[in-house]
Amino acid sequence: MSETIRLRAIGHVRGGRKEPIDDDWDAVGCTIALDPAQFQPEATASLGDFSHIEVVFHFDQVADEEINRGARHPRGRTDWPLVGIFAQRGKGRPNRIGVTVCRLLSADGLNLKVKGLDAIDGTPVLDVKPVMTGFLPRGEVREPAWSKELMDRYW
């Protein structure tokens, strides 16, 4: 039922924060350096026509024992409900995958300057996709109070 899937980092986050801190990520700029051993510069052709990209990355600093497979209080806040790991976006999750939309400042061949990517220096990047309005949520988005509160200072 659960086969192993082997991936290879397409590049890494360079610069930005050295340590994971919960909030104010929109103030942080960094570069996504795609691997020149795997890709030619045309792999990012026309990416500059998009204002935002979606970055899929690997929380490689998360240890096995930090991975939650059940439920927990987000950020340990016991005034918030017990929430399943698949109902929150914290890093201590199965497969350690992060997905974040950030602003693309420039795409210079294999070097992408971005702002507001909540991944630290050295993070392996698994994919980069353009943000198309057609891929945003269809219909009204409903969410609980705790997730709005959690995001209050995040960016």
Added chain:
Amino acid sequence: MSETIRLRAIGHVRGGRKEPIDDDWDAVGCTIALDPAQFQPEATASLGDFSHIEVVFHFDQVADEEINRGARHPRGRTDWPLVGIFAQRGKGRPNRIGVTVCRLLSADGLNLKVKGLDAIDGTPVLDVKPVMTGFLPRGEVREPAWSKELMDRYW
């Protein structure tokens, strides 16, 4: 520079389309069956408080020779520009990762009924995250004409 990362499917898409077809995905319903050998039902606790989820999945039917590492015309449309693989969302991409926001109809323990997930029956699922408005794009989204045209009939 580019280490191997081993992942394990957290579950699979069950039902829905048997073949990848480009358009009208919002008409398609399917179930994400999370692996009971890995997770207890509380792994999805409170997920029902969200209207939409983001599903990270693996295009496992894409053969090595279908993977583009440079640029191509999206959907082979030569009237559209040559676009780098990281500036489009097609399935023939390095690491074969898909990320899609769809509607969550119900979360019954490890079985999530969804609508509008553009992944076929049997697709391995790598992660499920709740859609929080705080994780949507900050600021106005700019995109080229071809990506709007491509999405016209997609959902």
